[in-house]
Amino acid sequence: MIFLLTITFVAIGLFEAPALVRNKHWRELTVFLVFFLLAFTLALLQTVGVKIPNPIKGVEHLIKDILKISYR
Amino acid sequence: MKNRIGFIMKIMVCFMLILPISGCWSRHELNSLSFVVGVGLDKAEKPGEIQLTTQVVKPGELKSSSAKNKSSESGTNAYWNIKKTGYLASEIIKDFSHESSHKLYFPHNQVLIFERKLAEEGMQPYIDTFIRDIETRFNVLVVVSEDRASEVLDVSTGLEKLPAINIAKLVETQKITSESPTVKLIDFIRRLMSKTTAPIAPLIRVTGEGNEKTLEVFGTAVFKHDKLVGELNKRETRGLLWVINEVKGGMINVASSSGDGTVSLEITRAKSKMTPVIQADTILIKIDIKAEGIVNSQSGSENIASPDIVFSLEKKLSAEIGKEIMAALKTARDLNSDIFGFGDSIYWKYPSEWKKLKMKWDEVFPDVEVALNIDTKLRSTGNISAPAVPAKE
Amino acid sequence: MRLEKGIISSSQLMFLVAGYVLGSVLVAAFTNTVTKQYTWLVVLSGLAVSIPLALVYVALTRKFPGKDLVQINRIVYGPYLSKLVSALYIWFFCSIAGFMLAYLSQTIKDYMMPETPLFAICILFTCICAWTVRNGIEVLARTSVIFVMIIIFVILITFFLLLKDMELTNFLPFFDLSLKDFIQGTHIMMTLPFCEIVVFLMLFPYVNKGVETKKSVILGLLIGGGSILIDTVRNTAVLGVASTIMISPSIESVRLIDLAEIITRLEMLVITLLLIAMFIKVSVMYYGTVLGIARLCNLRSYRQLVLPIGSIIVSLSMMTFDSLAQSNDFATRTGPFFTLVFEFSPVITLLVAKIRKLPK
Numbered sequence: 014m015i016f017l018l019t020i021t022f023v024a025i026g027l028f029e030a031p032a033l034v035r036n037k038h039w040r041e042l043t044v045f046l047v048f049f050l051l052a053f054t055l056a057l058l059q060t061v062g063v064k065i066p067n068p069i070k071g072v073e074h075l076i077k078d079i080l081k082i083s084y085r
Numbered sequence: 086m087k088n089r090i091g092f093i094m095k096i097m098v099c100f101m102l103i104l105p106i107s108g109c110w111s112r113h114e115l116n117s118l119s120f121v122v123g124v125g126l127d128k129a130e131k132p133g134e135i136q137l138t139t140q141v142v143k144p145g146e147l148k149s150s151s152a153k154n155k156s157s158e159s160g161t162n163a164y165w166n167i168k169k170t171g172y173l174a175s176e177i178i179k180d181f182s183h184e185s186s187h188k189l190y191f192p193h194n195q196v197l198i199f200e201r202k203l204a205e206e207g208m209q210p211y212i213d214t215f216i217r218d219i220e221t222r223f224n225v226l227v228v229v230s231e232d233r234a235s236e237v238l239d240v241s242t243g244l245e246k247l248p249a250i251n252i253a254k255l256v257e258t259q260k261i262t263s264e265s266p267t268v269k270l271i272d273f274i275r276r277l278m279s280k281t282t283a284p285i286a287p288l289i290r291v292t293g294e295g296n297e298k299t300l301e302v303f304g305t306a307v308f309k310h311d312k313l314v315g316e317l318n319k320r321e322t323r324g325l326l327w328v329i330n331e332v333k334g335g336m337i338n339v340a341s342s343s344g345d346g347t348v349s350l351e352i353t354r355a356k357s358k359m360t361p362v363i364q365a366d367t368i369l370i371k372i373d374i375k376a377e378g379i380v381n382s383q384s385g386s387e388n389i390a391s392p393d394i395v396f397s398l399e400k401k402l403s404a405e406i407g408k409e410i411m412a413a414l415k416t417a418r419d420l421n422s423d424i425f426g427f428g429d430s431i432y433w434k435y436p437s438e439w440k441k442l443k444m445k446w447d448e449v450f451p452d453v454e455v456a457l458n459i460d461t462k463l464r465s466t467g468n469i470s471a472p473a474v475p476a477k478e
Numbered sequence: 479m480r481l482e483k484g485i486i487s488s489s490q491l492m493f494l495v496a497g498y499v500l501g502s503v504l505v506a507a508f509t510n511t512v513t514k515q516y517t518w519l520v521v522l523s524g525l526a527v528s529i530p531l532a533l534v535y536v537a538l539t540r541k542f543p544g545k546d547l548v549q550i551n552r553i554v555y556g557p558y559l560s561k562l563v564s565a566l567y568i569w570f571f572c573s574i575a576g577f578m579l580a581y582l583s584q585t586i587k588d589y590m591m592p593e594t595p596l597f598a599i600c601i602l603f604t605c606i607c608a609w610t611v612r613n614g615i616e617v618l619a620r621t622s623v624i625f626v627m628i629i630i631f632v633i634l635i636t637f638f639l640l641l642k643d644m645e646l647t648n649f650l651p652f653f654d655l656s657l658k659d660f661i662q663g664t665h666i667m668m669t670l671p672f673c674e675i676v677v678f679l680m681l682f683p684y685v686n687k688g689v690e691t692k693k694s695v696i697l698g699l700l701i702g703g704g705s706i707l708i709d710t711v712r713n714t715a716v717l718g719v720a721s722t723i724m725i726s727p728s729i730e731s732v733r734l735i736d737l738a739e740i741i742t743r744l745e746m747l748v749i750t751l752l753l754i755a756m757f758i759k760v761s762v763m764y765y766g767t768v769l770g771i772a773r774l775c776n777l778r779s780y781r782q783l784v785l786p787i788g789s790i791i792v793s794l795s796m797m798t799f800d801s802l803a804q805s806n807d808f809a810t811r812t813g814p815f816f817t818l819v820f821e822f823s824p825v826i827t828l829l830v831a832k833i834r835k836l837p838k
Contacts, residue, residue, distance in 0.1 A: 224734050278723070
């Protein structure tokens, strides 16, 4: 599974990166790399099984418990 | 040149995309499924256990020459009834894999048969599987049987190869006489979910002996919440169906006005309306029924084609319908279960008063008064006007 | 500077909006548990409340022609606050895309392919969305025209096929709804299908005739809302009380279609409908996210970001909700407040812009 994941991400990287490097779009390349690494870490953590805290749960907690506005 | 290759590649990809459309991860090959056409639930010997019978089609046998292989002893049936016991329907269904080489496939299920003794104990624990499971459908017919469901599912008749389909068609055909209701699972659920309306289901039993067994649908099973409390016979059932607007046909006999034999009147059309009226201390339900009929036969020899006689026949018909409804009402009152839906009709019209009445409906229901208003029309007298007897001088 | 070279016509915008609203036609059904047989009433009231909000969105984009949401935020709120606001918006779009994807894959898994792991469905679906988004808005708009026509056609056909199973008594009694339930229902209806068109604030600059945006958006909302109304009416009429306990009443009511035993088993049509409509919705949200990030970081083109963001959306959908029950709970109770914040802020933006007399 992890193997498949790595292959997919390497493929994505190879697909997008050369065009960026060729055209010297450094800004785009940096943003791309940031999100690429973010996506890769997220996917890796999920495949391995680490439970990532869910931001929506945080929001729900905020709305329900702290602000106490919710229906019923 | 490059264009052409690109074009051909695109066409090829399109074709290849069609291949996985049928899905490959969750694929169920046709010959690994066994189609369930009927399900029956009986009480088993151990307390709390039920026996589940599922009728599975044997497709190979369906093509065999005729359905009249009742006479041949070892005539291969086109179906196979598997029986298993357990506590809950869901675990029994999974248990079937111990005996059946194919996975049971429920979407083609036609009937759900409950044994009467099981229904008397309460259907809720067992019926939930059939509602919640994704494969089962809601237009399955619900039937209560006097005898054991596994026996009912074993009776093969002359017309159909599969007993379950026979039962399903039998229940549907009741519309001709309107002496038994046709209850789909969704109707049953609707009545189960209502706080006051009582669920109903047709009753079926096995008649005859040995090779001459046939099925007979007679009357209605009346529930209170989910327990069976009583039954209505055929006449009372028709009274019930008059009120809930489900009569589609039927034959009523009235005495001919000159006392000379009986006239059979066939109902062609019927419509009913229920209006609740909350009075000072009682509740009145006004039932308006409009029915149309034709004369089917008469056993006397008078000429019934005159308007006066037709008029008097209409009045007699209305009276008969009224009697059927009152008979149904009496039985419902005795059983204290609101099969007509009076409670719901009050809820629809007077929601605020209903909130107070809801709690005491069990006491209020037997005292509900009913005002009938029946209007019948006999549209035709059939093929002939006067009977085929020598004309009276 | 345009991030996207495509231009869509105003009628394509109308279909895009309609398709987007229809994306929630099955999701909106969970308000049945709250509003019981009055869901149709709540659809109407939700629509009535959403139209003024939609007009606010259109007014905002008319005030700043050719600029999308992130740029508007920058002009109105200044360079630093706007980065925060835009980042929050982008996160909102991303989460809703993940939420919708999760709902879709959960429904497909329940009804069609029980053994397929969720992520396989998610990944396949996201691949198609990614391909569409990568190719630009014109592709999306053109496909949505055809898809919306198919969706409306199927909704109407199933409605007529079920006419004989409908019972008007299922709608009685009228007006027995408590005010609290009514407000909650309207709130859910407003935020879930209708006002998520706030994402279109990212897409408005690419419509060719800016003046006709208002007409297209309102018409699109009405078409989408009307279809949801027909769908809801059909479900309540056919299933009655039972529709309050069902997870997916549209599929169950279509299962009951049985015309002469030949026209049966049409629930596949409804699931296909869900697929198509959700595709439009997820693609538009996805597109909004990608455009937003590209605009926020001052990039020249958004195309490179498509694939990583797609993967993030898939991960989000997998980890957001463990079960349909949890997502229902969120969507009926706390979700409306969460989405209301984002959908209402353009009103605040417009007010601030008016006060500061922008654009100068």
